[in-house]
Amino acid sequence: MKIDETISAVVTGGASGLGRATAEALAAAGVKVAIFDINAEQGEAVAAAIGGLFCKVDILSEESVVAGFERARAAHGQERVCVHCAMTSRKGKTITRDRETGALTRFPTEDYEYAAQGILIASYRIASLSALGMAALDPLEDGERGTIILTASVAAQDAQIGQVAYGSLKAGVNGLVLPMARDLMDFGIRVNAIMPGIFGTPLLGRLPDKVLDSLNASVPFPKRLGKPEEFASLAMELVRNAYFNGQAIRLDGAIRMAPR
Numbered sequence: 001m002k003i004d005e006t007i008s009a010v011v012t013g014g015a016s017g018l019g020r021a022t023a024e025a026l027a028a029a030g031v032k033v034a035i036f037d038i039n040a041e042q043g044e045a046v047a048a049a050i051g052g053l054f055c056k057v058d059i060l061s062e063e064s065v066v067a068g069f070e071r072a073r074a075a076h077g078q079e080r081v082c083v084h085c086a087m088t089s090r091k092g093k094t095i096t097r098d099r100e101t102g103a104l105t106r107f108p109t110e111d112y113e114y115a116a117q118g119i120l121i122a123s124y125r126i127a128s129l130s131a132l133g134m135a136a137l138d139p140l141e142d143g144e145r146g147t148i149i150l151t152a153s154v155a156a157q158d159a160q161i162g163q164v165a166y167g168s169l170k171a172g173v174n175g176l177v178l179p180m181a182r183d184l185m186d187f188g189i190r191v192n193a194i195m196p197g198i199f200g201t202p203l204l205g206r207l208p209d210k211v212l213d214s215l216n217a218s219v220p221f222p223k224r225l226g227k228p229e230e231f232a233s234l235a236m237e238l239v240r241n242a243y244f245n246g247q248a249i250r251l252d253g254a255i256r257m258a259p260r
Contacts, residue, residue, distance in 0.1 A: 001080065001144055001239055005030040008076035010069070012059060012126055013086030015042035017201035018151065021228035022083050022235045024050055029236070034072035034079070036065075037086065059086050059122040069129055078137055080146040081239055082130035087151070088118030094164050107164060115165035120172040123150050127180060127191065135187040142242050145188040149238050150176065152195045152248055158257040170195075174248040181246035190245040192238050197252025200225035220254040 001007070009026050013019030014035030027033045027050035036057035037043040047054035053075050057068035072079065092107040127148045134146030152173040159167020174193055181191040198204070198215050204225065207215075216224050234251055238244050 001140060001147060001242060003029045003031060003236065003239055005032070007081060008032040008034070008072075008079045009081035009083065010034050010036060010072055010079045010130060011083045011085065012036040012057070013084075013151075015039045015046055015054075017085070017203070018196065018199060018228050018231045019083070019085035020046055021232040022085065023052065025229070025232040025236050026081065026083075026239075027052055031081065032076040034068075034076060036068050036072075057086075059126065060088070060117050062125060065125055065129060069133065073133065078133045079130060080134060080137065080140075081149075082126065082134075082146070083149045083151075083235055084123055084126045085151045086126075087122065089115040089166050089169070091162050091166060092164070093162050112165050116169055116172075119166070119169040120176075123173050123176060127176070131180075131184055131187070131189050134189050135184075139188050143188040144190070144242055147190040147192070147239055148180075149235050150191070150193040152193045154195050154197045154250055154252050154255065154257060156195055156248070157250075160257050161260045177248050178246045185245075190242065192244050192246070193248040194231060194234055194238070195248055195250045195252070196226060196231055197250070197255045198225050199231060200227060218255060218258075219252075222253055224253075226251065226253065 009031050011019050011023040014023040015037035023033050023035055033052035035043050035047050035054050040056050043054040055068040055071050058064040090111040094107050096105050137145045139145055150173050153170040155163050155167040156170040156174050177191050177193045
């Protein structure tokens, strides 16, 4: 797909991290960008900086997401690009033994369900609602109408201890990609996912230097955290290159996560 001012995009989680970098890259190419995020202060600031639109959206709420798409489309027209980076989760081991009492506890089903809503169900919600709008567009070259990029994780393939929810549900995101791409092939809508490794997002920036040094050393090459701009670069290529479809791609400096 040619990326220019005739294209509009929706980026979830665009107020910070990977989503922000992607929103900035799209806007720099002339795309009209709508940012979906729960953080209004940061989201408004990023949108203002890139000449985009901020929509306060809670990805856990169908009503909120639908309203966000309606607002974005009223301002920019139907998006042809949707990049979904937002998520929410909870962590914990399947079974944990208390060090003092020896008592055993289980990762609550309610916590797993919350993570499922914030990762897998939200991914389906965003992607399917975006596709529904894209399907009515006039086709471009090759009959393409739009492209959807989901964010999985290397944890989808080698999740660590305490990531039973996160790892399995990010694997579910990868599992969405091929059947959804096949469902949407007659509409000319492509679906792919990126599996980032350890990236230098604001969340990791709060860690102590000693921990960050250890994380940097754990990456085979280059020995550093991934840069959000590198995620954005791959997202841009997935938009441009129409032969990318039904793929889940690792972006990780060749890291393979140890059990802990």
